Amino acid sequence: MCQIFAGQNPADYEPLTRRLRLNGQSTSIRLEKSFWDIVDDIAASEGLTTPAFISKLHSEVLELRGEAPNFTSLLRCACLIRTRQMTDQPVLVAAE
Numbered sequence: 001m002c003q004i005f006a007g008q009n010p011a012d013y014e015p016l017t018r019r020l021r022l023n024g025q026s027t028s029i030r031l032e033k034s035f036w037d038i039v040d041d042i043a044a045s046e047g048l049t050t051p052a053f054i055s056k057l058h059s060e061v062l063e064l065r066g067e068a069p070n071f072t073s074l075l076r077c078a079c080l081i082r083t084r085q086m087t088d089q090p091v092l093v094a095a096e
Contacts, residue, residue: 038079
């Protein structure tokens with residue numbers, strides 16, 4: 001079993017930093033390459049560039065929650081949600 005996890009290509013979990021603007025503020029986000037691949041796919045499926053998608057998501061989180069204390073983790077969890085959607089696994093959504 002561990003070979004599935006331990007045997008991954010190191011390039012897939014190499015951290016990559018991308019610079020972009022969130023609500024007019026210049027910032028950088030550091031994610032592993034595999035997560036960036038999923039974020040890029042999500043953005044493309046929404047008809048947006050990756051920076052536009054991330055900025056839109058950030059704005060929506062601020063509107064819904066008032067803050068985004070760990071936005072990078074939110075992006076990773078968004079990737080998990082997308083993966084679950086693609087494999088028809090149930091996706092849990094917080095109640096309002």
